[in-house]
Amino acid sequence: MRRIGVFVCWCGSNIAATVDVAAVVADAKVQPGVVFAQDYQYMCSEAGQNIIKDAIKEHQLTGIVVCSCSPRMHEATFRKAAAAAGLNPYMVEIANVREHCSWIHKDKEAGTEKARVLMRAAVAKVMLNVPLKAGESRVVKRALVIGGGIAGIQTALDIADAGFQVDIVEKNATIGGRMAQLDKTFPTLDCSSCILTPKMVEAKASENIRLITYAEVEEVGGFVGDFKVKIRKKARFVKEDVCTGCGLCMAKCPSKKGLNEFNMGLNNRPAIYIPFAQAIPNVAVIDKTQCIKLNTGKCGLCEKVCTAKAIDYTMQDEFIEEEYGAIVMATGFRPIDASKFDEYSYSTCKDVVTSLELERIMNAAGPTGGVLLRPSDGKHPHSVVFVQCVGSRDVSGRGKPYCSKICCMYTAKHAMLIRDKYPDVDVHVFYIDVRTPGKNFDEFYRRAAEQYDVDYIKGQVGKVWEEDGHLVVRGVDLISNEQVILNADMVVLATAIEPDPTARKVANMLTASIDTNDFITEAHPKLRPVESPTAGIFLSGVCQGPKDIPETVSQAGAAASKVIGLLCKDKLTTNPCVARSDELLCNGCSCCEKVCPYGAISYDTHLINDHGVKETRRVALVNEALCQGCGACTVVCPSGAMDLKGFSNKQIMAEVEAICL
Amino acid sequence: MPVNENVNADNGSAAEAQATETKQWKPRIVAFCCNWCSYAGADLAGSSRLSYPAEIKIIRVPCSCRVNPTFILKAFERGADGVIICGCHPGDCHYSTGNYYARRRMALLFSMLDYIGVERGRTRVEWVSAAEGARFSQVMNDFAKKISELGENVKVGDLRCRQ
Known part of the structure; x- marks a missing residue:
């Protein structure tokens, strides 16, 4: 009853x-x-x-x-x-x-x-529910962090600090991510490298952290507490444990046509290279598309000059298989391709650059040694125009519908730095709105506009073109309601940021939900902002949504504390809503086994007592630890032997009947 | 039996209610939503206050592949005017492949239903992610509109029961 x-x-x-x-x-x-x-x-x-x-x-x-x-x-x-x-x-x-x-x-x-x-x-x-008992599963005391930017590094450091083992998988040859490319950081203007590189060194030195660079996650299996991950470590053709990072190979390499990714392609690098001076690990890598030896079999100069004997042209991709209790996504972002917005002539005029390119130009370790020079002729510019919201808040489908959040602040930073270093340069900023919510942000922006005389023009730019060796910018000033035409030596586009293209691939492997903009969805926007709805998957940094460095670091810490909370447990309770096979009905046809994505169904011969008739039959068995309760098997079963606890056929039928009454 | 009391008490007004029902037909729509994407999308539609007709009632299932064709047949047998199955976008299924199974099964089922007189427009499969509250509401409004246009459904019944 x-x-x-x-x-x-x-x-x-x-x-x-x-x-x-x-x-x-x-x-x-x-x-x-x-x-x-x-x-x-x-x-x-x-x-x-x-x-x-x-x-x-x-x-x-x-x-x-x-x-x-x-x-x-x-x-x-x-x-x-x-x-x-x-x-x-x-x-x-x-x-x-x-x-x-x-x-x-x-x-x-x-x-x-x-x-x-x-x-x-x-x-x-x-009325049809039956009492269920949750099972138990183990917790592997090791975490995986995917992405080695500031988000991933901070998460790993915090987890390691609590005494747990962490692996960082980074697709590039060095950790550091986007933050390593930045010159100064808003709103304090402290040097990005000076605050990032000590953390990179700390991650390298930590006994609990293993850095797996130049590597990508290939396969993910298992579930919370017990993930099984296969990692592809790409061949770098340099023995990581032997290379001393002396850089002699870079100097001698005759193939110097590869675009320097770290400098946003503003200059070239050799085929064998260390991404930047403070790279961790400080080990060279060979770009196999550019290397003469790997493409033609001739050359081999780097091998000859390497005193440490670190070069190995026969190196193959390696695979690492490891078990983890928790996985953190910290896949970061990239700026969108500005050539989609060709009214700004990005693809045709060298002096139209993106903000990240300007960041490299302004950086002392960048292609111009930190001197502001026009990329086309290397001359000092006298007028710089910034265009905000390039591809952000764009509902036309060409760009991104969201606000990229960081552009107003970094543009104020760039404008201020240029005015500070070169008072002779006129700086104009075209903006839709200036958004400065953040501690000391509005004060910073006002300093740029008031103290440094940066000319803020409310309005959008319609066209940029080249004329007699300089650029012409045509925009509108919405306050005076007049067209503005400015001559500029350089135009800087504050391009929108988008999740790194690997995010979708990784999210699919982890079965983590992803939104239409490829940002990873959090379990609850307010109450569980660093967790994915998929148990055991955590989010750190821009992969969840646009954010600046302080926000990224706090979110990284929050993700780490969630991981630590999970890894501290010895056992997890498993979902008892799993499939169940009725031995009396099962005819051993194997249909369920074929559709199970987890390999949770196996077969065995059992002695069945079918209404007094005893016979040996081949029947399906569900491994409750592996079953995740999707119910694919229940529908495919031709004899109706498979059912799902908690969502049984009878229960759902009863709901349908109650709704259609 | 409390249920019988209820029926008896309302007996007088039941006929009246039936009379008004024929005048003012309101569709009955069942939506099966997977727990990970569409059900969460429906939750987001709710918390964003994006409305869709109250005639749509949602049943939570772990995955769109849990929807047995018999559930849909049962719904039509009981007088549903439309049934919609919502899952994660292709490639985004929480269980990797469940939505593909659902898609194939439903393609077959819907063509069979069409054959027996339940028009194509009354059945639908849609993909709605957890972040697509607006899309959920839009899909539901569109589906409800379509059902209203099609009008009342012919009940799918078991012919053996009529003898």
Whole structure:
């Protein structure tokens, strides 16, 4: 005999404003099997939970339905409350009357009717629930961080600090990421390298951190606490443990036509190179597309000059297989391709540069040694025009619909640095809005505009073209409502940032949700901002959304603390909603085995007692530790032997019937 | 039996209700949403207050591949006017391949349903990610509009029961 309790939450006015809560309670009371129904203002509060606990005890409830917010929000809360009152936590069902009802309907009558139906469907389902017991799985005490920029480095350092092993997988030959390319950082103007490189060295020196550079994640299997990851370590043709980083090979290499990626292609580098002076590991790498020896078999100069005997032209890609308890995504970003916005003549005029290119030009270790020179003729510019929001806040589909968040501030920084170093240079900034929310941000922007006389023009630029050896910028000043035509020696485009192209590939491997802009989706935008909805996957840095360095570092620390919290556990409880095979019905056809993405189904011959007839049959067996509960096997099973606990055929049928009543 | 009491109490007004029902037909739509993408997308539509008709009721399933064709047949048998299955975008399935199975199964089922008189427009498969609250609402509004245009569905019944 089922004894069901129904609890209807007001959620303050969130539910109660559009759903007649009393009517839902009254309707619940007359549902078959329901012996108790009550409403309360906040069911998730302590008092609300106590109502549930007391009712379970007093009315000997065998199952409960909570009509409240989404189960993704508070299912765990109510399950815990039920367990505390001695009820099996899987005897709880949630009717989502907030997100799926009260919040989207304005008409109270329609809202109440829908809430009733949702309640009835949940009651019909819970009538068929059976107590389930969660199993246990192990936790591998090692974390993987994908991406070795500031986000990945900080996460790894924090995890390592707590005493756990961490591996950083970085696709480039060195860690450091985008931050290593920056010259100064806003709003303090401290030197980017000076604050980043000590952290890189610390990561290298830490006993708990292993750096796997020039490597990419190839395959991910397993689940939270027990991931199995295959990493491809690309052949760098230089023995990492032997190379001393002396740089002699770079000087002697005759192939010097490779574009220097670190300098955004503003100058060239040899085929064998160390990305930059402070690279970690400080080891050379051969670009196999440029190397003469690897392409023609001739040359071999670097091998001859290398006193450490570190060069190995026969090196092959290696594979590393490792187990991890948690994985952090820190795949970072790249600026979008500015040539898509050709009204700014980026692809035709050398003196139209992106902000990251200007960052390299301004950097003392950059292609011009930190001197502001025009890329076309190496002359000193007298007028620089900045164009903001190139590809950001663009709903036309050409760019990105979001605000890239960092551009207003770095443009103010660039403008200020140029005015500070070269007071003879006129600086103009075209902007849509100047957005400066952040500690000391607005003060910084005002300093640029007021103290350094940077000319801020509210309006967009329509066209940039070359004329008589200089650039002409045509834009509009929205305040005076007039067209503005400026002569400039250089134009700097504040290009939007987008997630690194590897993010989607990695997210798919990790089965982490991703949004339409390829940013990784967090489990909850406010309450769980550093976790993916996929258990055991955490997010750090720009892969989750645009952010600056201080935000990235704080988020990296937050992700690390979540990882530490997970790795501290010795056992995890597993999801008991897994597939189950009915031996009496199974005919051993192997259909389920073929569709299972986890290899959780195997076969065995069992002695079956089929209504008194004993016979040996081949039957399917589900490995509950491997099964993730997708239910693919349940539909494919021709004899209906496979079912999914918690989402059984009968339960879903009952819901369908209750909704279509 | 509490349920019988309820039916008896409302008996008088039931006929009236039925009369108004025929005048003002409202569609019944069942939406199967996978837990990881579409159900979360529906939650986001909710928290963004993006409305869609109240006639749409959502059933949570772990994955779109959990939707057994018999669930859909049952819905039509019970008088549903439309059934929509929502999953993760191709390539983004939480279980890697579930949505592909769903897509293939439903292609077959829908053509069969069409053959027995449940028009193509009454069944649909859509991909909605957890971040696409706006898309969820848009898809649901569009689907509900389509069902309203098609009008009331013919109940799919078991012919053996009519004898």
